[in-house]
Amino acid sequence: MNTYEVIALLFLFVLFAPLLGLTTVRLRRGWRPVLRPISAFRTLPGQVGRSAETGQTLHVALGSGGLGGSEAAASLAALSALRAFAEEGAATETPPLVTVGEATLLPVAQGVVQRAYRHQGAPASFKMTQVQLVAPGALPYAAGTMHLLKRGQISANVMLGTFGLEAAFITRGGAEAGLEQVAGTGRLEGLSVFYTSADDLLIGEELFAVGAYLRQRIADIASLVTQDLIRFLLVLVILAAVLVKTLLG
């Protein structure tokens, strides 16, 4: 890391952390910001209920990002959504079928689903195979998940996390099975695929808003508000820099 990157990192953390603290305090005192409506967040909450009504299983794909690299944040956001689905699924006895494409995601995802059962007072109902490592690798993961979707008994396909072009296989499988498909990723290649094939889409930073919209946690809403404030600040800085460069040459 060079000096400028260190300064930028420190700047963001020195700005981010206090703003996060301030917004958290405001939220705890009762302030509730209005979150803009996002189509995918109208579709996602009812998925587990629909799977319970039809007697089928909701499929949740967490992608092939893992927890050890730069894609960890997207995987964590996906796990936050999984928690919401798992808790509702444990309550209605229709747990989601979870597939992962990276080994480090497997035990964490199993832990999330298992804890959901424990919270519902039914720890013995959890089965390890509710979370499956289809294959450790993006392409084989996508090919295996495509096949899994076409085998039947799936009510809808939710894909959240790290997905690239290989996601086209998964959405193709979902389309052939006639499934409603909701997707979200921060990767541009994955977004280009999902734009053409998913029914609802979470674009870029909308994936990181999952916790705020689905679970309404104060920490997640505070984080969302802080991100928006920093984003406005960065936009102003960029515009000012462009103006200075244009005028002064």
Next chain:
Amino acid sequence: MRFPRLPWLVIFTSAFGLVTLLGYLSIPVFQQIQWVLVQWVVVIAAFALILGFFNVLQVHLERVARQESGWFYSLVLVLTAITVLIFGLGGGPGDEPFLWFFRWVLLPLGASIAALLVFILTYAAYRTLRLRRQTGGLIFLLSAIVILVGRIALVGPAGPLATWFRDRWLAAAIGGMRGLILGVALGTIATGLRLLLGAERVQSE
């Protein structure tokens, strides 16, 4: 005297995260600790892979036992996995029989799947244009035409004109991409900060 129950997992996550972050600030002692922690992550990831291997075996053996649809392919997968494991444990990862599986089975299969991507993406684009006749679909079609035509070596004045148009279109697209990447970066930082501060507890209750 009773000690309060502390969220040890959260404390460890925050402590190790902070130390790893401080390692990026060129402080020697933290850099050394960071290096050790990264090595631990590699080892833990290897153990996660072993867990994943047993998960794969469990899932597919259950399918074989229940004679579910496609159980034969699950049997082939299990037998292949065990065979490759035996070769790997017997001769090591650099051994010729083990490498044979990679060179003549895994790599060609991966290349074949990757080759299918072109057709699947083209079909997905066609479905979008057929089923979603909205502004977004039109812009998608227009972008594809502009980029493709701009790549063709056209003769006469059409060539430079197509390239000029393509470059302007790309400039707008890159602007949008950068905005997207900025948003994702902020989301990533926010998630990391929540982990460090213990507000994100995916690893515990």
